[in-house]
Structure formats: C-alpha cells, structure tokens
Amino acid sequence: MLRIGPYTLPNPFILAPMAGVSEQPFRVLAFELGAALCPTELVSSQGLMRINQRTLRYLRFDARVERPYSLQLYGGDPEAMVRAALIGQEHGAQIIDINMGCPVKKVTKNGAGSALLCDPPRAATLVREIRAATGLPVTAKIRSGWDEHSRNYLQVAELLQAAGCAALAVHPRTRAQGYSGQADWSVLADLKRHFPELPLIGNGDVKTPADARRMQETTGCDFVMIGRAALGNPWVFRELLGGPAPTPEERCVLVLRHFAAHLEFTGDALAAVRSFRKHLAWYAHGLRGAAAFRAEANQLDSPEAVRDALHRFFRAASADPHAPSEEQDVDYRAALG
Numbered sequence: 001m002l003r004i005g006p007y008t009l010p011n012p013f014i015l016a017p018m019a020g021v022s023e024q025p026f027r028v029l030a031f032e033l034g035a036a037l038c039p040t041e042l043v044s045s046q047g048l049m050r051i052n053q054r055t056l057r058y059l060r061f062d063a064r065v066e067r068p069y070s071l072q073l074y075g076g077d078p079e080a081m082v083r084a085a086l087i088g089q090e091h092g093a094q095i096i097d098i099n100m101g102c103p104v105k106k107v108t109k110n111g112a113g114s115a116l117l118c119d120p121p122r123a124a125t126l127v128r129e130i131r132a133a134t135g136l137p138v139t140a141k142i143r144s145g146w147d148e149h150s151r152n153y154l155q156v157a158e159l160l161q162a163a164g165c166a167a168l169a170v171h172p173r174t175r176a177q178g179y180s181g182q183a184d185w186s187v188l189a190d191l192k193r194h195f196p197e198l199p200l201i202g203n204g205d206v207k208t209p210a211d212a213r214r215m216q217e218t219t220g221c222d223f224v225m226i227g228r229a230a231l232g233n234p235w236v237f238r239e240l241l242g243g244p245a246p247t248p249e250e251r252c253v254l255v256l257r258h259f260a261a262h263l264e265f266t267g268d269a270l271a272a273v274r275s276f277r278k279h280l281a282w283y284a285h286g287l288r289g290a291a292a293f294r295a296e297a298n299q300l301d302s303p304e305a306v307r308d309a310l311h312r313f314f315r316a317a318s319a320d321p322h323a324p325s326e327e328q329d330v331d332y333r334a335a336l337g
C-alpha cells in the first residue's frame with residue numbers, strides 16, 4: 001500500500017532530501033517528471049524559531065505541484081522542534097520529516113541528525129510531540145546506526161513506530177561510514193520483517209530503474225528513495241515509470257527552466273549563477289564536451305552567460321547524442337559541504 005499517513009502516493013518513487021539541491025525549483029521538476037514525494041532539504045528548527053529570513057526561504061513551495069508537501073526539519077530539542085513544526089505547518093507543510101541521519105558535525109554536536117540514533121527515546125519523543133502538536137503525519141529518516149558497534153536500527157524503528165511514525169526512510173550506512181562502501185540493503189529486509197506495518201522507504205545506491213526494482217524485490221520496502229542518481233537527472237523518475245530518457249534538446253529546455261526558477265528563488269543574480277554551477281556540471285554529465293563545459297561553467301558570472309553557454313553546449317551535444325561518457329560518476333561532493 002502506497003500510503004503515508006492520510007496520503008496515498010501515485011507510485012513508490014521518492015526524491016531524497018538533499019541540501020543545496022532539493023530546493024523548490026528542483027523539487028517541482030522532479031514532481032512533474034513523476035516523483036511521488038519530494039521532501040525539502042534539511043531545515044534548521046533553531047533558524048525557523050528565530051524567524052531567520054534565510055531559513056524561511058527554505059519553506060517556499062509550489063502548492064499546485066508539490067502535494068503532499070513534506071518538510072524535513074533537524075534539531076535535537078523537542079520544544080524547538082515542535083515550535084518549528086508549527087511554523088512549518090502555518091506555511092503549508094503537510095508532512096513533517098525528521099532528519100535522524102545527517103552525519104555533519106555542525107548538526108550532530110547539538111544532538112540532532114544522526115546523533116538522535118544515540119538516544120532513541122528522544123528521537124521517539126520528537127515524533128510523538130510533533131504529531132500531538134500539529135496533527136500532521138510525521139516521518140523520520142535514519143541511518144543504520146552511529147557506527148559498526150551500534151547498528152541499532154531495530155530499536156530505533158520500534159520506538160519510532162510506537163510513537164506513531166507514519167513512514168521510516170532508511171539509508172543503511174552508519175554515520176561513521178559517511179558515503180563510503182555500499183549501502184547494506186539487508187538492513188531494509190530486516191526492518192520489513194520485524195515491522196511489516198511500518199511503511200518503509202528504502203534508500204541508498206539506487207542508480208537505475210533495475211536497481212530500484214531489485215531493492216523492492218529483495219527487501220520488500222514499500223518506497224524507493226533516490227538521491228545522487230537524480231542529480232542533473234530528474235528524468236530518472238520518468239524512466240522509473242517506464243518513460244524515455246531525455247533527448248539533448250529536452251535537457252536544454254529543462255535546464256533553462258530550472259535556471260530561470262533558480263534565479264527567481266535565489267533573488268540575487270550572481271549568487272544564483274554561482275549556486276547553479278554544480279547543477280550545470282551534473283546536467284552535462286555523460287554528454288560530449290562535458291569536461292570543457294564544466295570548466296567554462298565555473299567562470300560564468302551572469303545569467304546571460306549561463307544561458308549562452310547552455311545553448312552552445314547542448315547544440316553541440318545534440319549533434320552527437322551517443323558520444324561516449326567522459327566520466328564514470330557524477331561528482332556530488334561539492335554539494336555535501
């Protein structure tokens with residue numbers, strides 16, 4: 001059953017929350033291309049409580065397309081998290097997702113993100129209190145544990161389920177692993193066996209539609225969440241639903257749309273050009289001339305220059321859409337901060 005709280009989703013494919021990526025403009029594209037749910041990137045509960053204008057910007061969403069709208073919050077203090085969730089609800093949030101997986105020190109040192117895995121009762125308190133205060137479905141996103149000595153995902157899931165968690169997203173690496181090695185999908189199968197009633201969102205290393213099918217078949221997870229494979233490739237959701245890969249012309253049109261929305265979202269032309277460079281590099285992935293385009297993209301300093309470079313790059317790429325890929329993997333490290 002594709003249900004999260006009161007919402008029935010049209011398919012099992014979810015865009016992963018990604019800082020600096022899962023902003024309103026990119027989420028809208030992913031929804032339009034078929035993603036069933038696109039949570040926001042992690043938003044600071046402290047920032048929301050202080051009505052920090054920069055933080056409030058993260059709450060902007062497109063109510064026509066983003067349904068249901070899931071807001072991911074991070075924080076360790078239940079009172080602050082409840083207040084932030086209420087502010088999110090006032091701004092339209094329909095699901096509150098709690099980040100319990102972020103490995104970054106700035107986040108964990110305040111007892112938030114993956115540090116919550118070290119204190120499962122507090123993690124459960126967050127779910128219970130946010131649910132009680134907002135009446136919204138509350139989901140959580142965890143890793144398999146803090147490190148190899150404390151892979152306590154079963155204990156965490158048990159307490160979260162008892163607290164009324166509406167769905168659990170699991171990236172089965174420990175905090176200590178960061179992004180190294182392979183996601184351990186056996187964790188997902190183990191969770192589904194122990195908690196068959198808890199909607200499970202499997203995540204980690206899904207790169208192709210075949211991977212997504214394999215994850216569903218081998219683990220029994222209800223949903224599949226895709227992160228890095230969607231960077232520069234929101235069409236992955238269309239392909240997951242049996243649709244075609246994009247042509248270079250189609251890529252060009254969509255990148256220009258993404259850029260226009262990003263400019264408007266950012267509100268400052270130079271800042272927008274700079275923060276869009278990583279997207280340009282990802283969109284060029286695998287096309288002829290990608291390396292030279294990336295080098296050029298890092299020098300671009302006006303919206304006109306970005307649009308010109310995009311037209312030139314995709315025109316050349318159109319001439320030879322099957323040119324061999326110049327690189328193996330999308331480089332996402334720049335976005336990890």
Ligand SMILES: Cc1cc2nc3c(=O)[nH]c(=O)nc-3n(C[C@H](O)[C@H](O)[C@H](O)COP(=O)(O)O)c2cc1C
Binds near residue numbers: 205
């Ligand atoms: C650039 C980047 C930013 C991320 N930001 C967040 C975040 O804000 N919240 C979160 O829960 N996970 C975040 N993650 C983790 C992803 O949601 C996901 O769990 C992870 O990338 C594994 O999935 P994948 O193998 O499909 O990429 C981030 C990952 C990347 C690559």
